[in-house]
Amino acid sequence: MVVIAKVIKKASDFVDKIGCGLLILTMAGMVFFSSIQIIARVFFTALAWSEELTRYLLVWSTFIGAGCVYKRGGHINVSFVQDKFKGKANKYAKILVHLICIAFFIIAVYYGVIYMMKQGAQSSPALGIRMNLMYMAIPLGCGVMLLHALNAIFEILVTGEVAE
Amino acid sequence: MGSILLLTFLGCLALGVPIAFSVAVAGVVVLIVGDVNLLIVVQRLFASSDSFSLVAIPFFILAGDLLARGEMSKMLVAFAEACIGKVKGGLSAVSVLASMFFAAISGSGAATTAAVGTSMLPELEKRGYEVDRAAALIASGGCIGVVIPPSVPMVLYAVIAEQSVTRLFKNGFFPGFMMGGILIAISLYEAKKFNYPDGRAFEFKYMVETFRKAVWALIMPLIILGGIFSGYFTPSEAAGVAVVYSMFASMFIYKDLTLKELGQIMLGSGKTSAIIMTIIACSGVFGWALANWQIPEAVAQAVLSVSDNKYIILLLMAVIVLIAGVFMETSSAIILITPVFLPLVRMLNIDLIHFGLIFTIGIAIGMITPPVAIDLFVASSITGMPIERIAKKVVPYLIGLIIVFFIYIYLPLFIPSLIL
Numbered sequence: 001m002v003v004i005a006k007v008i009k010k011a012s013d014f015v016d017k018i019g020c021g022l023l024i025l026t027m028a029g030m031v032f033f034s035s036i037q038i039i040a041r042v043f044f045t046a047l048a049w050s051e052e053l054t055r056y057l058l059v060w061s062t063f064i065g066a067g068c069v070y071k072r073g074g075h076i077n078v079s080f081v082q083d084k085f086k087g088k089a090n091k092y093a094k095i096l097v098h099l100i101c102i103a104f105f106i107i108a109v110y111y112g113v114i115y116m117m118k119q120g121a122q123s124s125p126a127l128g129i130r131m132n133l134m135y136m137a138i139p140l141g142c143g144v145m146l147l148h149a150l151n152a153i154f155e156i157l158v159t160g161e162v163a164e
Numbered sequence: 165m166g167s168i169l170l171l172t173f174l175g176c177l178a179l180g181v182p183i184a185f186s187v188a189v190a191g192v193v194v195l196i197v198g199d200v201n202l203l204i205v206v207q208r209l210f211a212s213s214d215s216f217s218l219v220a221i222p223f224f225i226l227a228g229d230l231l232a233r234g235e236m237s238k239m240l241v242a243f244a245e246a247c248i249g250k251v252k253g254g255l256s257a258v259s260v261l262a263s264m265f266f267a268a269i270s271g272s273g274a275a276t277t278a279a280v281g282t283s284m285l286p287e288l289e290k291r292g293y294e295v296d297r298a299a300a301l302i303a304s305g306g307c308i309g310v311v312i313p314p315s316v317p318m319v320l321y322a323v324i325a326e327q328s329v330t331r332l333f334k335n336g337f338f339p340g341f342m343m344g345g346i347l348i349a350i351s352l353y354e355a356k357k358f359n360y361p362d363g364r365a366f367e368f369k370y371m372v373e374t375f376r377k378a379v380w381a382l383i384m385p386l387i388i389l390g391g392i393f394s395g396y397f398t399p400s401e402a403a404g405v406a407v408v409y410s411m412f413a414s415m416f417i418y419k420d421l422t423l424k425e426l427g428q429i430m431l432g433s434g435k436t437s438a439i440i441m442t443i444i445a446c447s448g449v450f451g452w453a454l455a456n457w458q459i460p461e462a463v464a465q466a467v468l469s470v471s472d473n474k475y476i477i478l479l480l481m482a483v484i485v486l487i488a489g490v491f492m493e494t495s496s497a498i499i500l501i502t503p504v505f506l507p508l509v510r511m512l513n514i515d516l517i518h519f520g521l522i523f524t525i526g527i528a529i530g531m532i533t534p535p536v537a538i539d540l541f542v543a544s545s546i547t548g549m550p551i552e553r554i555a556k557k558v559v560p561y562l563i564g565l566i567i568v569f570f571i572y573i574y575l576p577l578f579i580p581s582l583i584l
Contacts, residue, residue, distance in 0.1 A: 023434040024427050027226065030219060034404035038397065054400075055216050062213045062445055065438020066184075068431075075182030076439060076493050080535070082180035093180065100176060101185045107192055107202060108209065115206040138209050 005154035012151035015144055016071045019064050026061035030054050049126040056124075056134050063141025070101075070145045073152075091156055098149045105146040112139030165457040169194045169450070183496045184442040191449030198457070205449050212448025213441055216400055217329060220271070220319045222437035223403030228275025229433045230410040231266070235418035236381045237283040240265060243378035245364060246371040253355020254363020255291060256301055257348045259284045263305025264344040267312035268385035269406065271319070273494070273531045276309030277302060277542040285546055291361050297557045299543040300532075301351055304561035305344075306539035307528040310494070312340035313389060314403065317498050317527060320444070321520045324451075324502045329399040330392055332520050334584045339525055339572045346564040354560070380413050440495045447499045454503055464508035474512050475574070478522075481505060482573055485523055486566070489530015494538065497527050515576075518583050522573050529565050532558050 037050035069075055077097075085093050116139065120132025172193045176186035192205055231237060244258045244265070251257060259280055266276045281302045288298040310317050313333035322329040354360075364370075375382075388406050391397035397405060414421035454460055471477060488497045502523065509519045531539040534555050544551045576582040 020431055023438070024430045027222060027430045027434045030222065031226070031404055031407050034219065034223075034401055035408055038401050038405065051216050054219055055214050058215075058219050058222070058441070059210065059213045061222065061434060062438055062441035065434050066442040069435050069438050069442070072435075074435060074439060075184055075442065076496060077180050077182040077186075078177050078491075079180050081178045097180045100179070100181050100189060104185050104189050104192060107205060108188075111202050111206045115203055118203070134214075135206070135210060138206055 001154075002158055005158045008147070008151045008154050012071065012147050015147060016068060019067045019071075019144060023061060023064050023068055026057045026064060030057045030061065033057070052124060052126040056127075056129075059134060060137045063137040064144075066141055067144035067148060071148045095153050095156055098153050102146055102149050105142040105149065108142035109139045109146065112136075112142065165194055165198060165453070166459040166462060168197055169453055169457075169459065173450075183493075183500075184439075184446045187443065187450045187500070188446035191446070191453045194453045194457075195449075198453075200456075204452060208448035208452050209445045212451070213445040215323060216398070217319060217323050218441070218444065219400040220314070220329070220403040221316055221440055222433060223400065223407050224271030224314055224316050224319075225275070225437045226430065226433040227403065227406035227410050228270035228272050228279070229429050229436075230407070230414060230421070231269060231381075232275045232278040232282065233429075235420045236378075236410070236413060237262075237266070237279040239374065239378040239418075240381050241280070241283050241287075243371070243374040243382070246367070246374045248363055249366030251352070251363050253352055253360035255284070255288055255293065256298060256351040256355060256360065258363070259288070259298070259302050260305050260344055260347045260351060263302065263308050263347075264312060264340065265385070267309045267340060268389060269314075269381075270309055271314040271316040271403070273306040273309040273528060274538045274542050277306030277539045278546070280305060281543055281546040285543075293360060294358070294557075295547055296549055296553045297354070297358075299547045299549060299554045300557035301347065301561060303532050303537075303539035303543040303554065304347055304558060304565065306542070307531050307565060308340050308343050308347075310528045310531075311336050311343060311521075311525055313337070313392075314399065314406075315524065316440070317494055317524050318520065319399065320440075320495055320498045321502055321523060324499065325506055325516055325520060327516050327520060330395075331517050331584070332524075333389070333392060333399065335517055335521050336524070338582065339521060339568065342568045342572065343525075343565055346568050347561055350560050350564050380417050384409060384413075443496050443499055450500075451503050460504045460507045463504055464511055467508055468511065472512075474514065474577070477508065477512060478514065478573055478577075481508075482522060482526055482569070485526035486529060486569075489527045490533045491536055492530070493536055494527050494531060497530070498523065515580075515583050518576050522569075525569050525572060529562070529569060532562060532565075 033050050033054050037047055040047045082093050116132040116135045120130060120135055122131045124131055169190050173186050173190035176189050195202060241262050244261045248254045248258055262280045263276055266279050270276050285298060289295050313336045315336060318332040319329055322332050388402045391402045392399050488501060509516060531537055534540060534551060540551050540554055543554055
């Protein structure tokens with residue numbers, strides 16, 4: 001089990017590094033393209049595609065960022081009931097929380113892929129990009145969170161400690 | 165369906181599942197019970213985060229984070245102090261003014277508290293103010309951050325209630341100034357009571373000097389708010405301008421920001437915004453279930469069967485908002501409660517802009533009421549003082565803000581022209 005835990009940890013750390021990099025890129029991208037939009041409108045003619053692109057970057061930054069936050073246990077929760085459990089019970093309660101999240105991520109990944117295949121052939125109205133590139137943010141982001149959640153469970157099981 | 169939705173949500177929440185996923189899981193469970201195709205989950209996740217109005221959220225957070233750490237806030241504070249002159253306890257009044265000013269640049273309470281706190285608290289301590297009381301005042305001033313525009317909670321409310329962000333922003337000034345006014349009044353009274361030192365004597369030369377340094381910060385609200393209200397920028401574009409402006413000012417005028425730091429700040433703001441955006445995306449699933457089974461309408465009918473008096477129901481909603489603010493984080497409270505209240509507000513013919521402001525102020529007050537009190541957390545991490553100690557000193561300010569809250573709830577009902 002220790003070996004599996006190590007592999008998962010490596011994968012989770014690696015994916016997280018990429019995720020954080022991409023998050024900075026999407027943030028910078030949103031700032032850049034909305035600036036271009038204003039400059040173009042004031043000095044030249046209004047752009048048709050910049051708003052759409054910024055919106056899609058927001059969707060991507062949401063689901064990539066959600067992974068970075070999940071990795072650090074940063075999603076807001078209510079912990080006072082959980083804190084009442086001590087020792088082993090606390091450990092199992094924390095694992096249960098990750099398992100519930102995993103159940104949701106599995107649904108999001110599974111139906112996300114189906115949705116991509118069903119609707120993805122359409123092109124976006126202004127950019128003309130295939131929509132499955134946009135929809136991909138959801139299964140991919142939730143898949144990353146699934147990996148982080150698995151990693152968190154293994155960490156609790158192997159070290160007995162909870163990563164913050 | 166309503167009870168399954170609520171029980172699953174509360175069950176997950178109590179276990180410690182993050183709010184975002186508690187909402188999503190509750191939505192999914194109800195969809196499965198109701199035999200609805202789960203493709204709607206993905207469709208809602210996408211559609212609820214795919215909105216240009218919401219782009220304002222990462223931008224206002226980023227602009228706030230850029231300013232909170234920078235030289236710009238120190239310059240502003242120096243200028244505010246130079247203007248106020250020799251008043252007893254003048255520096256605490258300055259901190260409220262600085263909070264109000266920052267509120268006009270940043271859209272969040274935490275950023276406002278951080279900006280004013282990091283630049284003012286060391287100075288207040290040096291001059292012999294009680295640090296816990298000063299921290300409490302600055303944390304309370306942080307509440308104004310989301311009431312005076314721009315404001316992240318208002319953007320959230322506007323998107324959910326389908327109202328104009330610009331109109332909400334316009335209506336933020338009046339209650340925001342009332343909040344600032346009452347905080348200044350209380351702080352000056354305390355200055356007398358505890359014999360705080362006088363402010364720096366007024367010198368015209370010093371004022372001009374600080375003005376010259378602060379001018380780059382001072383024109384920022386003119387650009388952001390002027391741009392929005394003149395219709396020149398959309399609120400999201402204005403937020404983008406705020407980011408670019410504070411980036412340039414920090415890098416080239418105040419020279420306290422490197423590219424590497426910029427990346428780190430973007431990462432931090434990206435995460436903060438992702439926390440809010442994940443809740444929004446997931447609440448799309450929840451919201452679909454609410455709407456599909458017309459749960460908010462049922463709630464509204466139930467409430468109206470008890471009383472249909474506008475004033476009493478507003479009081480009830482105000483108390484619920486205040487209590488929600490005690491236990492819930494600002495954005496989650498807005499995202500989750502707004503759709504439940506909307507039909508009731510509509511049936512009672514309450515102006516949705518007025519209600520949005522009531523909601524924003526009520527939830528802003530929640531930022532200084534523990535256990536969940538973001539402004540107190542920020543103030544505590546700046547001073548290194550335990551939250552409980554600051555929380556004790558917050559009481560008079562809290563009472564003042566609640567009084568303003570209730571005045572603002574009822575005043576526009578008698579003077580409708582107060583709602584612009």
